[in-house]
Amino acid sequence: MTLKSGALTVFVLWCVFLPGCSEREEPTVAPGSTLTADDALRKAEAELAAAGISFSLDEPGALMNPEDLIPAPVDLEDAEKQLNFEEAIAQLNIALAEIEGRDEAGVIGSVSDRALIHFHLGFMYCFDAVSRLLLSDNPQETFVIEHNPNDLDNPWYNFDISPDTQAELNATEDPLEYPLAFTFEERQAIIDAADLLDDAALKPKEPNIQPQFSSVDRQPYTGSAIWHFQKAASLFGQYESEVMDALNTFNEELEGMRALLQAHAEEWGFIYTPPVR
Amino acid sequence: MYTQKTIFPIASLILACLFVLPGNEPLASEEEFQFKCVRAMGMGNAFAAIADDGDAFYYNPAGLATIRDIRLDIQPVRFIPSYDLYDQLKDLEQLRDDINALDESENPLEDPNLEAERRRLMDRMKRLLNDDLGIDVGFPVRVILPLHIGDCGVAIGGMTHAWSASRLEAQRRGLDWSDFVMDALDDEVYYHAMVETSYGVGAAAEIPLARSMELSFGVVARRIHRWRMTDADDLLGLDDILADDFQERYFDPEDPWASVSEGKGYSVDAGTIGSFGDAVNLAVVVQNLMGSVKYEGEADEELSQNIAVSGAVNLAKLSNPAVPMLDVILAARVDSDKETQLGLELAWNLPLLSLSGRIGSNRGYMTLGAGIKLLFLDFDYALYGDQNTNWHAFSLNLAF
Numbered sequence: 134m135t136l137k138s139g140a141l142t143v144f145v146l147w148c149v150f151l152p153g154c155s156e157r158e159e160p161t162v163a164p165g166s167t168l169t170a171d172d173a174l175r176k177a178e179a180e181l182a183a184a185g186i187s188f189s190l191d192e193p194g195a196l197m198n199p200e201d202l203i204p205a206p207v208d209l210e211d212a213e214k215q216l217n218f219e220e221a222i223a224q225l226n227i228a229l230a231e232i233e234g235r236d237e238a239g240v241i242g243s244v245s246d247r248a249l250i251h252f253h254l255g256f257m258y259c260f261d262a263v264s265r266l267l268l269s270d271n272p273q274e275t276f277v278i279e280h281n282p283n284d285l286d287n288p289w290y291n292f293d294i295s296p297d298t299q300a301e302l303n304a305t306e307d308p309l310e311y312p313l314a315f316t317f318e319e320r321q322a323i324i325d326a327a328d329l330l331d332d333a334a335l336k337p338k339e340p341n342i343q344p345q346f347s348s349v350d351r352q353p354y355t356g357s358a359i360w361h362f363q364k365a366a367s368l369f370g371q372y373e374s375e376v377m378d379a380l381n382t383f384n385e386e387l388e389g390m391r392a393l394l395q396a397h398a399e400e401w402g403f404i405y406t407p408p409v410r
Numbered sequence: 411m412y413t414q415k416t417i418f419p420i421a422s423l424i425l426a427c428l429f430v431l432p433g434n435e436p437l438a439s440e441e442e443f444q445f446k447c448v449r450a451m452g453m454g455n456a457f458a459a460i461a462d463d464g465d466a467f468y469y470n471p472a473g474l475a476t477i478r479d480i481r482l483d484i485q486p487v488r489f490i491p492s493y494d495l496y497d498q499l500k501d502l503e504q505l506r507d508d509i510n511a512l513d514e515s516e517n518p519l520e521d522p523n524l525e526a527e528r529r530r531l532m533d534r535m536k537r538l539l540n541d542d543l544g545i546d547v548g549f550p551v552r553v554i555l556p557l558h559i560g561d562c563g564v565a566i567g568g569m570t571h572a573w574s575a576s577r578l579e580a581q582r583r584g585l586d587w588s589d590f591v592m593d594a595l596d597d598e599v600y601y602h603a604m605v606e607t608s609y610g611v612g613a614a615a616e617i618p619l620a621r622s623m624e625l626s627f628g629v630v631a632r633r634i635h636r637w638r639m640t641d642a643d644d645l646l647g648l649d650d651i652l653a654d655d656f657q658e659r660y661f662d663p664e665d666p667w668a669s670v671s672e673g674k675g676y677s678v679d680a681g682t683i684g685s686f687g688d689a690v691n692l693a694v695v696v697q698n699l700m701g702s703v704k705y706e707g708e709a710d711e712e713l714s715q716n717i718a719v720s721g722a723v724n725l726a727k728l729s730n731p732a733v734p735m736l737d738v739i740l741a742a743r744v745d746s747d748k749e750t751q752l753g754l755e756l757a758w759n760l761p762l763l764s765l766s767g768r769i770g771s772n773r774g775y776m777t778l779g780a781g782i783k784l785l786f787l788d789f790d791y792a793l794y795g796d797q798n799t800n801w802h803a804f805s806l807n808l809a810f
Contacts, residue, residue: 157775157797165584165596174585189589228585243584243596244649250585373652 165243170231177224177253184217186260188253202256203289206278209260210267218261223353225254248368251361258358259387261349262326263290269322273297275315276322288389293397302401309339311402317345323398325349331391332357332408335398357408362387445548445573448488448805452779452792453753454770456741458720459683459693460755463809464552467569467612470681470695470720471628474554474565475614483552487806492577492799494541498534505534536590539580539597542799548573561618569630570609577602579798581645598645604638619684627682636673636703639666677701677713689727693720718745735759737766749773757781772796786810 162168181187188202208214229250232242240247266276275298279291294302301314312320320337327333328347336344356364362384370377395405447465450457457465461473464483491499508527512518519528550571557564577600584596614628644650644659653659661669681695694717701713720743726733737757744750753770768779775795782789788807793800 157799160582163582163584163586166586171586174587178588188592232585245592245595246584249587249592249595372649 165232165241165246167231167234167241170228170242173224173227173231174250177221177228180217180221180224181253184211184214184221184260186256188256203280203282204260205280206263206267206290209264211264212268215261215264215268218257218264219353222254222257222261225250225257226353226355229254244368244371248365251365251368254356255358255361255365255387258329258354258361259290259390262329262358263292265322265325265329266292269316269318275319288386288393290390292393294401307339309337309402310342311400312337312339312342315401321345321348323401323403327394327398327405328357329354330358330387330394332360333395334406335403336406338402338404359384359387359391445550445571446490446546446794446803448490448790448792448803449768449779449781450753451490451772451794451801451803452768452770452777452781452790453739453741453755454743454751454772454777456720456722456743456751456753456770458681458695458718458743459691459722459741460739461681461683461693464550464554464569464807466554466614466628467552467567467610467630470683470693471612471630471679472614472626472681472683472693472695474567474612474628474630475556475563475616475626476683476685477554477556477565478558478563480556481552481554482808482810483550484808484810485548485550485805486808487804488548488550489805490546490794490801490803492542492544492801494537494799495543495545496802498538498541498543504530539590539594542577542579544575544577544579544799544801546573546575546801546803558616561616561624563616565612565614565628567612568610569612569632570607572605572607574603574605576604577798583647595648598647600641600645602638602640602642604636604640606634606636608632608634622687624685625682626685627680629678629680631678632676634673634675634677634701634703636675637670638673638705639670671705671708673703673705673708673711675701675703675711675713687727689724691722693722694718695720716745716747718743720744753777755779768792775800 162171185208186204229242229247232240232246232250234241263278267278270276274295277293277295280289281287281291282289298314302311305311305314315323324335324345324347327335328349334347362380366377366380366384369380395407398405445468446455447457447468449463450460450465450469458470461470462476463473464481466473466477508530511527512524512531515521515524518524548571550569550573552567552569554565554567579600580594581598581600582593583598584593587593610630610632612628612630614626616624616626619625639661641660646660650656650659657663657669677698678700679695679697680699681693683691683693685691697716697718698713699715701715703711703713705711720741722739722741725738725740726736735758737755737759739753739755739757741753741755742750743752751770751772753768755766755768757764757766762785764781764783766779766781766783768777768781770777770779772795775797777792777794779790779792781791786809788809790803790805790807792803794803795801
C-alpha cells in the first residue's frame with residue numbers, strides 16, 4: 134500500500150470513528166420527578182447538612198441507632214440552624230408540591246418519595262420547635278429539654294421549665310397570670326412550638342394578657358409535625374399495612390411529646406386548642 | 411480490478427443509502443436479544459456485506475454463496491458478559507466472605523468489628539443499582555456445502571444453536587435523593603431472561619453479472635423455540651414485591667420456572683451481495699422478512715423486520731498491485747431504523763496463522779476486537795458497546 138493510501142485510511146478512520154463515539158447519558162430527571170423538585174430537594178439537603186442533620190440510611194443499622202438521627206437539644210440552640218430548618222422546610226414543600234402534581238399517568242411522584250418528604254418535614258418541624266424554645270430564653274434558662282432518643286418510655290425530647298422559672302410560677306398568686314412568668318419571646322416560642330408540633334392554637338387564659346399569634350402560621354409552614362408523620366405513615370401503609378402499623382407506633386412517640394406540651398401549656402396558664410381532625 | 415475512480419460512485423451509493431431509508435423508532439430489546447457473532451461485534455456489527463463464514467446465517471445468507479469449500483463451524487465457547495457482570499463476578503469471593511462474616515455474627519447490623527464488611531456490602535448494593543448485568547452464551551453449529559462451477563455457484567447449509575441471553579438492570583425513578591437507600595426505594599428493576607433453541611436451513615447462489623462482478627443472493631429459514639421471563643411491560647418495584655398479586659404478575663419465588671413463557675415460531679432472512687472484484691461488496695439484507703413467535707396464553711411476538719444496506723471495501727485489494735497477505739476491510743451498515751454501524755478489520759494472513767485487529771462504531775458506541783486463527787482454531791475477542799452497556803465477548807470457533 135502506498136503512503137498516500139495509508140494516509141487516506143488514517144483520515145477515513147479518524148473521520149468515521151472519533152465523532153461516532155456516544156456517551157450513555159442518564160436522563161437528567163428520572164420519571165417520577167421534575168427538575169424543580171430535584172433542585173429543591175438538593176437545596177433542602179444542603180440546608181440540613183449545614184444544620185448538621187443527616188438522615189442517611191446507607192449504613193446498615195442506622196435505624197437501630199436513632200440517637201444518630203435525632204440531634205441533641207444543645208445542637209439545635211443556634212439561630213443559624215433555625216434559619217436552615219426554615220429554608221429546608223420551604224424547599225421540601227416546593228419538592229412536595231411538584232411531585233404531588235399530576236400528569237397523564239396520575240400523581241407524578243412515587244409513594245415512597247412523597248412519604249419520605251413528609252417524614253423529613255415531620256422531623257424538621259420538631260427540631261424547629263425545640264430550636265425556637267431554646268433560643269427564646271437567652272440569656273437565662275427557662276426551658277429545660279432532655280434528650281431521650283433511646284428511652285422507649287419517654288418521647289425523644291422531654292421538656293420542662295427550669296427550677297427558677299418554676300419557683301417564679303409558684304410565687305405567682307393568680308394562676309391566670311402564670312404566662313407573665315415568661316418573657317414575650319418565650320410565650321411566642323411556646324405558641325409556635327404548639328403550632329409546629331400539633332397545629333394547635335394557644336392563648337392565655339387571662340383575657341387581659343395581650344394575646345400573641347403563631348409566627349409559623351404562614352408559608353412555608355403548612356400542617357404540623359404530627360400531620361406530616363401521619364401522612365408519611367398513611368403513604369407507606371400503601372405498600373404494606375404492617376409498615377403503617379410500625380410507623381403508627383413511631384407516631385405514638387410524637388404524641389407523647391405533643392401531650393406533654395399540651396399538659397405544660399395548660400399548667401402555665403394557656404388555653405390549648407388542638408386542630409379539628 | 412477496480413480503480414479508485416470506480417470506487418467513488420460506489421462509495422457515494424453507500425452514503426446515499428444512509429439518508430434514503432425510512433426510519434422507525436428502534437426498540438431497545440431488539441438489538442439486545444439478537445444473536446451476534448464475536449468477530450462482527452469487534453467491527454461494530456457492520457458485517458452484512460462481509461458475511462464470509464458461518465456467521466452468514468445470522469448476518470446475510472447471501473454470504474453462504476461466497477464460501478468456496480465445505481465448511482463446518484462448531485463454536486463450543488461463546489461467552490459474552492456485560493462489563494458490570496464481569497466486575498461483579500471478579501470479587502465474588504470477597505462478597506461470600508462478607509456475607510459469611512455477617513451471617514455468623516449475633517448482631518450483624520451493629521457489631522463494630524463488622525463495619526468494613528457492612529460498608530463493602532452497601533457499596534456493592536450501590537454498584538448494583540448502577541450496573542447493567544447481562545450475559546449472553548450460546549453454542550452454534552453451522553455446516554455449509556458449496557458447489558461452484560466456473561463463476562457460478564450455489565451453497566446450501568444448516569445451522570442450529572442453543573442460546574441464552576439475559577439482562578438485569580435497575581431503572582432510576584423519582585426524586586434524586588443523595589442517600590442511596592432513599593433513592594432506591596422507588597427504583598424499578600427490569601429483567602429479561604431468554605433461552606432459545608433454533609435450527610434452520612439456508613441456500614444461496616452466486617451468478618456473474620459482468621467481468622469481476624458477481625451477484626449473490628440467499629435465504630435462511632429458522633425454526634425457533636424460545637423460553638422467556640421478563641417484566642418489560644410492568645417493571646418490578648418495591649411496592650410490587652409487597653403486593654398480594656406479585657406471583658400472578660411476576661413469578662413464584664419458590665418455583666420461578668413455572669412462570670416461564672414458552673413460545674414457538676420461525677423467522678426468514680434474505681439477502682443479496684454484489685461483489686465488485688475482490689475489493690468491494692455491496693449488500694442488502696432483510697432480517698425477519700417473515701417471523702413471529704407464539705406464546706401460550708400471551709400475545710404473539712412479532713419479530714421486527716429490519717432492512718439494512720451495507721458496504722465493505724478491502725483497501726489492501728484496492729491498491730495496484732494488491733498487497734499480499736493483508737486485508738484492510740472498511741465496512742458500513744445502515745438499517746431501516748437509520749442506525750449506522752461502522753467497522754474496520756486489519757488482518758495479516760499467513761499460511762497457517764491469521765492475526766486480526768478490529769475497531770468499530772455500533773450505533774455510535776465504540777467496539778474493538780482481535781482474532782487469532784490457527785489452523786482450524788479461531789479465537790475472537792471483542793469489546794462491544796451498545797445503547798445499554800459495554801460487553802466483553804469471547805468465542806472459540808472450530809472451523810473445518
